[in-house]
Amino acid sequence: MILEDLHTHTTYCDGNDTPEDMVKEAIKKGLLTIGFSGHVYLRHGEDYCMSRENTKKYFEEIHSLKEKYKDQITILCGIEDDLYSVEDTSMFDYVIGSVHDIRVDGGYVTIDNTPEIFEQGVKKHFDGDFYTACEKYFESLPECMRQKKPDIIGHFDLVSKFNEKCNFFDENHPRYIKAWQKALDELLTFGIPFEINTGAMSRQWRTGPYPAKPMLEYIAKHGGKIIFNGDTHAKENLCYKHEELEKLAKDAGFTKRCYAYDILNRKNK
Ligand SMILES: [Zn+2]
Ligand SMILES: [Zn+2]
Secondary structure, eight states, rough: OEEEEEBBOOOOTTOOOOOHHHHHHHHHTOOSSSEEEEOOOOOHHHHHSSOOHHHHHHHHHHHHHHTTTTTTEEEEEEEEEETTTOOOOOOSSSEEEEEEEEEEEEEESSSSSOOOHEEEEEEEHHTTOOHHHHHHHHHHHOOOHHHOOOEEEEEETTGTTTTTOOOOTTTTSSSHHHHHHHHHHHHGOOOOOOEEHHHHHTTTTSSSSSSOOOHHHHHHHHHHHHEEOOOBSSSTTTTHHHHHHHHHHHHTOOOOOOEEEEEEHHOOO
């Protein structure tokens, strides 16, 4: 099985390890490619994003590691962009397009920080109506695609990160299903791969990856593409449970997956 991880975080943002320690671990684990995807600068996300100054240092360090380890592993310098960021990301090898907040009057409800923050935000801004909050979240994903033109669609159903443990809403509710199907119908027209992301599994929030099984089946049925990512915040979790994803993807109806070279080829066209 080809091991690659294009969704990784380091000490430049909210990861535990330095880029070089991540590279060494990736080589040890036999990865063909490691891509770094530090969180793009967000004014309201300074606790987990790269500062503007750190973004420059990150870019330089990843490029020097590319050179240093070029005989052992392919290293890519990407970024995890965010719908609500205003930074220029054109210098990066690839862009993951993500949404981590629901925009509301007077600010943002962060959906993936802690269950308490998410719950309090939905209580305050949506009168506790999680379905309206989820609808707003899924509506923002095609907007992210149009504005950011990413190469990979990040953690499609991030809004459900805490749901397995906290039961905030019913994922079989018609309003929830309608909201994600509508987002998928539009996202599928772009032909960009969705990541199957095991980041919430390695951090013990979910037993399955993003996107949830019915969504994956829907993507497969409509000819969508996938790529395996770890959303790795600690080196020991590189390609976390990726060996299980091949079967999971096959069961959902996929016959192939994308790799780093597919992303770069498409970008260079
Ligand atoms: Zn993310
Ligand atoms: Zn991430």
